[in-house]
Amino acid sequence: MKVAVMGAGAVGCYYGAMLARAGHEVVLIGRPSHVEAVNARGLRLETKAFDEHVRVAASTEPSAVQGADLVLFCVKSTDTEAAAEQIKPHLAPGALVLTLQNGVDNDQRVRSVLPPSNEVAAAVVYVATEMAGPGHVKHHGRGELVIAPSGRGEEVARHLEAAGVPTQISSNVRGSLWAKLILNCAYNALSAVTQLPYGVLVKGTGVTDMIRDVVAECLAVARAEGVEVPGDTDAAVRAIAQTMPSQYSSTAQDLARGKPSEIDHLNGLIVRRGEALGVPTPANRVLFVMVKLLEGKQQAARA
CATH class of the missing domain: 1.10.1040.10 (N-(1-d-carboxylethyl)-l-norvaline Dehydrogenase; domain 2)
Incomplete structure (x- = not known):
């Protein structure tokens, strides 16, 4: 599965790194200093269980979502519509956009921007992470996701579970x-x-x-x-x-x-x-x- 992380901060980097460790092709889209560090040394994922550099691609350009099967949409809630507009021209038909954001209406806001050919599903994130520096995400605890049903939801949930991310599909x-x-x-x-x-x-x-x-x-x-x-x-x-x-x-x-x-x-x-x-x-x-x-x-x- 090809995965793009739009807004690669602490949350996006954690889940992107976990999927990359499981063998998926992952690209992080983020700020220049972060992208430069990741491209130079890989993404450092520091947890209580391990501390390692994970090889992922990184870009500052929203066009890097091109070809992705799954987009983890992790921008700040204040940037939701603008970021959705940025990725809109580059999304593959059928790509699932999973919103991993604070707030209760981001999926609706993204859905209002993207075409019907792209499913949008909300996810509830329970993880404690922080960016400890450019290219360095630190995991403090938890990490489970609750995601809304979608056409590719069960497939995505299986991949997340296999990557060590407890995932539940919920109708509520x-x-x-x-x-x-x-x-x-x-x-x-x-x-x-x-x-x-x-x-x-x-x-x-x-x-x-x-x-x-x-x-x-x-x-x-x-x-x-x-x-x-x-x-x-x-x-x-x-x-x-x-x-x-x-x-x-x-x-x-x-x-x-x-x-x-x-x-x-x-x-x-x-x-x-x-x-x-x-x-x-x-x-x-x-x-x-x-x-x-x-x-x-x-x-x-x-x-």
Whole structure:
């Protein structure tokens, strides 16, 4: 199977490397410094079980998706439509585009751009990774995927499982995306504002109460949307700090690097949907505003 990773950050590099280790042809599409490092030395995949350089191709050009059977679409939610437009002319008919992104509507946004000949399926990602440097992805834990049904979904799931990626096909991916969104809303902004990892964060005064309020608001919005959120949400929220105590949120990593975050598609989405549906979301609003203020401060400092 030929695989292209559009937006080869920490998530895309991890899954791309796992597929490449299993013998699939993989090309990473990313930033120049990252591409140069990968082409020079291979992609370094550092996990608790192994640390090795994986041979993959790398390019800065969206046209590198040409001929791919599977596209792992991993760009920031803020770049979804623009990135979909970039790959649109180069996609092979029948290629499956699998969205591995934060947020709950990226698959719909990609589908609105691409032709009907390309299937688009959403995936829920449960992995703790970070870019430790150009061409170097570090895996902290987990790694499972939940993907929506599609024509090639079972084939892709088999390949992912064989590559060491636990994969489940679910008819309620929308609910699972909301479950993941709730986890992100609970932790991402708090980790970003404090620049603390989850395990330290939850020990702070009043933090568990704050998280409880955020989660309750998210669930209220989900119910108003008619979304069935699967599983025990409170247990899943507690498990994040227990299973990934040293992990910083992606929002924290973005702010630490002076990059725009996806907060508009996390707590910001809850605020917008709450307003539209008449559901109060004061805790999510506070976190959203705090992250936006920090982003604004960084932009002003660069100006």
